[in-house]
Amino acid sequence: MSSTRPEEMTDLDPDNGPETARADRPATPASSGPATIVPPEARRRAAAARSADAVGVRLEGLRAFYGDAEQVKGIDLEFKANEVTAIIGPSGCGKSTMVRCINRMHEEIPGAHAEGRVLLGDADVYGSGVDVVAVRRAIGMVFQKPNPFPTMSIFDNVASGLRLTARRGELNEKVERALRAAGLWDEVSGRLSEPGAGLSGGQQQRLCIARSLAVEPAVLLMDEPCSALDPIATLRIEELIEELKQTVTIVIVTHNMQQAARVADRTAFMLAGELVEVGPTQEMFTTPSDPRTEEYVTGKFG
Amino acid sequence: MSAPAAGGARALLAGSAVSPGRRRRDRAARGAILAATVLALVPLVLIVYYLLKKGLGAWNGDFFTTDPTGNTFFKNSNIGGIKSAILGTIEMVALASAIAIPIGVGVAIWLVEYGRNAVFANIVRFFVDVLTGVPSIVFGLFVYIVLIVGTGTSYAGWKGSIALSLLMLPVVVRSAEVILTLVPDGLRESALALGAPRWRVVGKIVLPTALPGMVTGILLAVARAAGETAPLLFTAAYTHETTTNLGSFMNSLPVQIYTDVTSPTPRVVERAWGAALALVVMILLLNLIARLVSRRSRLA
Amino acid sequence: MSPASSAEGSPEPAAGTVAEASPGGGGGGRAHFQDQLQQLERHALGGLDLIVEQLDRVLEALQHRDIELAQMVIADDDRVDGRYLEVHQGILSLLALQAPVAGDLRLVAALLHTIKHIERMGDQCVNIAKLIPLSGYDAPVDPDVVEAILKMGAFARSEVVQCKASFAGRDIGLAEDLVRQDREINRLNRDIFRAAIEIGDDLDRREWAMHMTLVARAIERIGDNAVDIGEQVAFVVTGLFREFSDSSRQQPS
Numbered sequence: 090m091s092s093t094r095p096e097e098m099t100d101l102d103p104d105n106g107p108e109t110a111r112a113d114r115p116a117t118p119a120s121s122g123p124a125t126i127v128p129p130e131a132r133r134r135a136a137a138a139r140s141a142d143a144v145g146v147r148l149e150g151l152r153a154f155y156g157d158a159e160q161v162k163g164i165d166l167e168f169k170a171n172e173v174t175a176i177i178g179p180s181g182c183g184k185s186t187m188v189r190c191i192n193r194m195h196e197e198i199p200g201a202h203a204e205g206r207v208l209l210g211d212a213d214v215y216g217s218g219v220d221v222v223a224v225r226r227a228i229g230m231v232f233q234k235p236n237p238f239p240t241m242s243i244f245d246n247v248a249s250g251l252r253l254t255a256r257r258g259e260l261n262e263k264v265e266r267a268l269r270a271a272g273l274w275d276e277v278s279g280r281l282s283e284p285g286a287g288l289s290g291g292q293q294q295r296l297c298i299a300r301s302l303a304v305e306p307a308v309l310l311m312d313e314p315c316s317a318l319d320p321i322a323t324l325r326i327e328e329l330i331e332e333l334k335q336t337v338t339i340v341i342v343t344h345n346m347q348q349a350a351r352v353a354d355r356t357a358f359m360l361a362g363e364l365v366e367v368g369p370t371q372e373m374f375t376t377p378s379d380p381r382t383e384e385y386v387t388g389k390f391g
Numbered sequence: 392m393s394a395p396a397a398g399g400a401r402a403l404l405a406g407s408a409v410s411p412g413r414r415r416r417d418r419a420a421r422g423a424i425l426a427a428t429v430l431a432l433v434p435l436v437l438i439v440y441y442l443l444k445k446g447l448g449a450w451n452g453d454f455f456t457t458d459p460t461g462n463t464f465f466k467n468s469n470i471g472g473i474k475s476a477i478l479g480t481i482e483m484v485a486l487a488s489a490i491a492i493p494i495g496v497g498v499a500i501w502l503v504e505y506g507r508n509a510v511f512a513n514i515v516r517f518f519v520d521v522l523t524g525v526p527s528i529v530f531g532l533f534v535y536i537v538l539i540v541g542t543g544t545s546y547a548g549w550k551g552s553i554a555l556s557l558l559m560l561p562v563v564v565r566s567a568e569v570i571l572t573l574v575p576d577g578l579r580e581s582a583l584a585l586g587a588p589r590w591r592v593v594g595k596i597v598l599p600t601a602l603p604g605m606v607t608g609i610l611l612a613v614a615r616a617a618g619e620t621a622p623l624l625f626t627a628a629y630t631h632e633t634t635t636n637l638g639s640f641m642n643s644l645p646v647q648i649y650t651d652v653t654s655p656t657p658r659v660v661e662r663a664w665g666a667a668l669a670l671v672v673m674i675l676l677l678n679l680i681a682r683l684v685s686r687r688s689r690l691a
Numbered sequence: 692m693s694p695a696s697s698a699e700g701s702p703e704p705a706a707g708t709v710a711e712a713s714p715g716g717g718g719g720g721r722a723h724f725q726d727q728l729q730q731l732e733r734h735a736l737g738g739l740d741l742i743v744e745q746l747d748r749v750l751e752a753l754q755h756r757d758i759e760l761a762q763m764v765i766a767d768d769d770r771v772d773g774r775y776l777e778v779h780q781g782i783l784s785l786l787a788l789q790a791p792v793a794g795d796l797r798l799v800a801a802l803l804h805t806i807k808h809i810e811r812m813g814d815q816c817v818n819i820a821k822l823i824p825l826s827g828y829d830a831p832v833d834p835d836v837v838e839a840i841l842k843m844g845a846f847a848r849s850e851v852v853q854c855k856a857s858f859a860g861r862d863i864g865l866a867e868d869l870v871r872q873d874r875e876i877n878r879l880n881r882d883i884f885r886a887a888i889e890i891g892d893d894l895d896r897r898e899w900a901m902h903m904t905l906v907a908r909a910i911e912r913i914g915d916n917a918v919d920i921g922e923q924v925a926f927v928v929t930g931l932f933r934e935f936s937d938s939s940r941q942q943p944s
Contacts (some may be wrong), residue, residue, distance in 0.1 A: 127629075194580065194583065194584055197509065197580075199507055199509075222586050222587065222588050223586070224586075225583065225584055225585065225586035225587075226585070226586030227586075229584065229585070230581075232577060232580060232581060232583035232584075234577055236575065236577040236578055236580075236581050238578060238581075238596055238600070239578075239600055240599045240600050240602075249582075249585070249595075249596075250557060250585040250586070252595070253582060253585055253586070253587035253591050253592070253595060253596075254585065254586045254587055297581065298586065300581075301585065304585060304586060345792060346792070348454060350792070351647075373793075374792040374793055374796070375792070375793060375796060375797065375930060376793065376797070376886050376929075376930030377793050382793075383793050383794055386790070386792045387721070387792060387795045388721035388724070389721065389725075389792060389794050
């Protein structure tokens with residue numbers, strides 16, 4: 090807002106400097122999109138910290154049916170290892186159905202079936218001779234409504250995954266590790282024998298996450314894990330997801346686009362059973378390619 | 392929508408005061424409901440009163456420790472107690488429960504977890520509903536025809552248990568099914584998603600969660616079985632002595648009461664009342680024990 | 692979009708439908724937010740109308756040596772500054788409350804840049820206005836220079852009008868065309884500079900000529916700012932930021 094006084098007119102204009110200043114401005118590469126925000130050093134560190142345990146998941150031509158009605162209409166999508174991928178889309182677009190096909194929970198619904206391939210690493214989850222139970226041990230799931238087992242204590246809840254799957258091993262150690270990974274250890278270490286249902290909503294959800302983690306899955310599916318929680322609990326779980334992705338691959342279905350923007354490395358947008366667009370979250374939310382994506386993320390429908 | 396001004400707000404609240412007509416109707420409805428409650432309570436209270444008044448007098452040491460002697464004709468003869476009846480009821484109902492409860496819960500589990508809404512499952516449900524309405528004497532007759540006349544053998548305690556278990560079965564199935572349906576699906580989903588086979592999910596998650604509710608329903612079935620007379624008349628018949636042999640005739644409290652109540656001897660009639668009181672007390676105790684057990688299992 | 696939205700999640704076999712993008716209507720189309728965004732854009736671009744006004748007046752003041760008119764231009768810069776503050780506040784508000792994304796976000800970012808450029812244009816008009824009394828009451832000594840300056844002013848005015856049209860219509864072609872006009876301005880700028888040098892030893896004329904070079908420079912800056920706004924138009928549409936050309940670099944004379 091300064092306008093220079095006439096005596097100072099001989100000085101260089103304060104806002105622009107000499108005419109050559111424009112050339113000095115760091116040129117953004119014309120071809121690529123907006124520069125990523127994470128500095129390269131942090132990205133390298135994160136890559137080094139990734140464990141080899143997590144594997145990626147790839148969907149090939151996945152279709153899901155309720156009886157004769159086709160809800161998911163042929164999806165090809167990759168979830169990269171040790172990344173968080175968010176699935177967004179309006180109600181009824183099939184995102185929950187699609188995710189439930191990944192750990193074969195979809196077929197538990199009477200009359201429902203799925204076609205296509207779901208590759209965990211290089212193994213097709215729907216292959217012949219594949220044990221459904223084994224699939225679910227490798228691909229865990231956290232649901233929208235926190236549901237700790239009501240008859241069990243906190244310890245038993247976390248251990249239930251191990252007991253239900255008849256896993257051997259030192260229970261105490263695994264339970265503690267799972268509770269630490271879920272960010273709940275400090276809060277409950279003194280009261281492991283209290284009923285699981287006595288915790289707050291956010292703590293219950295973290296308990297369910299610990300329960301899933303105790304089985305040491307390679308992939309964790311989260312179906313709107315925060316929609317029943319208050320904002321503070323939601324943010325804690327988002328921070329948790331940021332840490333967890335170093336050891337598991339995470340797929341999160343969410344209604345909340347701000348959450349997808351905060352938490353996910355990549356985002357996929359689904360509409361009416363089809364995959365419209367997928368890409369790095371930053372691109373999806375600044376320069377989406379498909380006009381339907383643009384309309385959805387800016388809130389013009391949905 | 393425009394908000395009313397401050398004075399108008401008061402008028403808004405004042406204007407919605409309860410009209411006298413509405414208050415009258417409210418009071419009338421409340422009165423009617425209270426009257427219905429009292430009306431329903433009256434016979435219950437009367438029953439308890441009569442039981443205590445007429446039955447308590449029969450209770451003494453011998454009452455519980457001696458068998459009925461059958462010498463009921465003479466005024467001063469020793470008529471005995473009801474030991475065999477009590478033990479007989481306990482034995483037969485225990486056996487009937489041991490048959491009906493596992494089978495009934497099993498059917499309920501199948502209906503809720505596996506059959507769900509299939510056509511066959513709905514047919515099963517229909518038949519279970521029909522069976523709940525069948526008169527108890529029909530079960531007795533059925534066992535009589537099949538197991539006594541049909542095989543040419545005679546009355547036995549275990550045959551009485553069969554009849555009782557048939558009676559209990561639909562009640563157990565229905566109440567267990569209701570409770571199992573109440574277990575939230577989210578629990579099953581979570582357990583399945585952890586990688587557990589369905590039978591483990593049912594056994595370790597669903598059943599323990601449903602247990603407290605199921606106990607109540609099962610108790611109802613047991614109480615009904617303990618109190619039925621008709622099925623036992625043609626199957627276990629009546630006898631005086633205590634026996635643990637379920638293959639022989641067996642006494643039971645309902646049959647004992649049935650036999651005694653028509654006697655001309657007042658002391659025998661009094662014994663019948665005492666036996667009725669004993670039966671009610673037994674069921675009450677069963678109720679209390681079961682509740683204590685289920686409460687402890689919920690906290691475990 | 693508030694967090695903790697209502698529950699969905701259950702795999703109901705409902706068909707997914709795309710609701711029509713309806714104007715005005717609850718949460719379906721974010722109509723209120725779209726209204727606010729459009730209003731903000733209109734308000735920002737309206738600043739360019741103010742600039743045209745200022746430019747017209749200052750050029751007239753220059754031509755007729757009208758000091759009072761020049762004073763009015765200086766005083767009216769408050770309107771431009773005020774508009775800058777309003778648009779800036781509106782942008783902050785939208786960012787905080789509505790969390791725009793994608794195209795909306797690019798528009799908001801572009802408006803922030805644009806209103807800054809508009810404010811700079813206003814300052815340049817004030818700079819010109821402040822130079823007018825200094826020119827003295829003597830008749831201008833070089834009609835060619837005056838003509839060149841007025842021509843530059845006309846180009847600048849046309850650029851301002853065109854950059855507004857290109858932004859409002861999201862017309863990249865129109866935006867890129869600004870470069871052509873800006874080259875003319877640069878050419879005239881160089882001519883004036885050369886003329887000023889050639890005026891040489893005549894002290895009175897030299898002082899006046901120096902002031903005219905400063906005026907020319909200010910007009911040239913206005914043109915640059917208009918091109919910058921054109922670059923913002925391209926950014927809003929494509930998401931890529933690139934400079935049309937380095938129109939500010941002067942050829943060595």
